Amino acid sequence: MSAQWNHRIVKKKSSDGERDVFAVHEVHYNEQMEEIAITRDPSPFLGSSLEELKTTLIRILHGATLPTLIYEDFDKFKKSVYLTGGNDVDESGEH
Numbered sequence: 789m790s791a792q793w794n795h796r797i798v799k800k801k802s803s804d805g806e807r808d809v810f811a812v813h814e815v816h817y818n819e820q821m822e823e824i825a826i827t828r829d830p831s832p833f834l835g836s837s838l839e840e841l842k843t844t845l846i847r848i849l850h851g852a853t854l855p856t857l858i859y860e861d862f863d864k865f866k867k868s869v870y871l872t873g874g875n876d877v878d879e880s881g882e883h
Contacts, residue, residue, distance in 0.1 A: 792817045795831060795844075795851035800859030812848050815857065823857065825868035 793816040802809050811830035818824045831848075835841030862868070 792821070794854075795848045796854060796857050797852050798826065798830075798857045798859050810856070812851065813857075813859075823862075826857070826859065826862050 793814050795812050796815045797810055798813045798815075799808050799810050801807070813829075814827045814831050815823050816825040833841065833844060833848075835844055
């Protein structure tokens, strides 16, 4: 899997399916910069230092300037959805 990723705003349905909710997720890309994987859970806002947390927040703000992604499109188009942190990436698209 490509090491290229960023934080993106992602829209998905609430657990009751009644409304849209927005969250920040990590999104990974192939060499053509096409979205190929997304974290199952929203990204935590953590850092091992204040500077690391500030860097993460800057990346998130940059991602907010990009088009909003639709969470359900990742399953619809056979892209991967994996656990937060990326340790369970399945490049075949299987969950």
